[in-house]
Amino acid sequence: MKILVTVKEVSTVEDEFEIEGTSIAEQYLGADLNEWDDYAVEEAVQLQEAGIADEVVTVTIGPEDCEQTIRQALAKGADRAVRVWDDSLEGVDLLDVGAKTEILRAVVEAEDPDLVLTGVQSGDDSWGATGVSLAEELGFEWAAVVNHLEHDFEDDRAAVRRELEGGVEELTEIELPAALTIQTGINEPRYASLRGIRQAQRKELDVQTLADLGVDESAIEGDVTLTDMYEPESESDVTVWEGSAEETAAELGELLREKGVAP
């Protein structure tokens, strides 16, 4: 079985930041492997270690800068990586679900995996929709918000648990090939070992342009235009206690006594 895992480098934001136009000013941004994708990579690598997957390939849409993040996934055990980028993607503010679906479809068709694993959502723009949209585009089956996957794949079916709201899980079986969107908590993502990090440097990281993939540039124009970004207006009238830790702790202690909830 071959598994394709979507791996996104997400932007992280510092505590204090400024907005310039429709984005956060560069100097307040950091980069990290998307939390949900980390669990997806781990699940794929565990399937490989169990002898079920023969190959784990990652796919990333992103500029050269994100190769460090891709190497993280390779260091954790993915076999090789595909990165999609070209100049036309450079100036795009927001790559919507439709555009991502188009690009990833082309990669899936080229790689022909049995299973696609994506994170439930990405930590920055949090669409939470790309995995399911991609599955539909490919004619694959799918399951969203998967927090358990049986590793036996009996009769070419995947038995999964979907985590619903309020502590209820749904047990579902789906036919392969399938795309699953992976929820945190499904496993315990490993830290890359030093050996893994060394090996990752030698693994294949293939860069593809839209033209290489046969994707028309118009696909990335997208249907969603970002028109404004601002800090949400706070509705609360929060009382902020100031001072040393001892002083603020004393204020909180006072409140708890007043409320009669502490001795």
Next chain:
Amino acid sequence: MTNVLAVADHRRGELRDVSYELITAGRQLADETGGELHVAVISGTVDEFADKLNREGVDAVHTVDYGEEFNHDVYAQVLTQLYDEHAPQYVVAPNSVNGLDYAPAVANALNLPIVTDTVDLESDGDTLVATREMYGGKVETTTELEGTVVATIRGGEWPAAEGTGDAAIEAFDAEIDEDAVGSTVTGFEEVGGGDVDISEADVLVSVGRGIEEEENLEIIRDLADALDATVSSSRPIVDSGWLPKNRQVGQSGKVVTPDVYIAIGISGAVQHVAGMKGSDTIVAINTDPNAPIMDIADYAIHDDLFDVVPALTEEFQ
């Protein structure tokens, strides 16, 4: 003319609250575009559901009596057929776990753009302005989409529709291609039972990723002991296996309503807030003065939890 098609959410025989919120959001869009609001309810006891969904402002309810529970393949097939027949400009669905299991597929099948997890929607008839958050709630954005759109709405952002309407309740004769149904729901399971019921606690000392290491939970336990309070947490603590699942507060964990909720090193992501916003008094201890938790906190300390928590424990020893 159908301008808006809203898709009800239900589970194990009960309509979920967001179904009524969808009616409010849908009615508003229908007013803005000068059309009708239709509601679809698929699977389960649809006639019973239809009666409940017939609230003020609903013009029609389409019922599809097929199977007991949610199945995304059935939803996707029915919704594309309803769309073909009624040609709504906007399809609105809940941004629930099930909504996210069919709405993107429906949008893609119909070749329509999708905008998810919206907290506000406004239309002038051509352009939909959708408001949504990015970076875990640190910023809000407005986005624009032209023409026909699928949108999912965040629960709790629109008031629930009330009153009784005079909607036409119509059984929709969907043709389900069984061969194209590749998924089967085989059951449900409740998780997170166990020794402690955090939803019963009067005071919760709740800890998030700010605690960094499992060993550091000790200072949280010390505080809880000193206050005679119960320890709960955000999701990452449970995901890491540092606390059992029955301690998780939030959308996929427990809903809690204590007298006092002390959120320590918790950012206040929407899925967390969903579980604790009903707390009487909310106190946040967080180094980030812009963390979303500050929007719902009554009291806040913008400081390092490793300084504040031990100092607070000392207060009570």
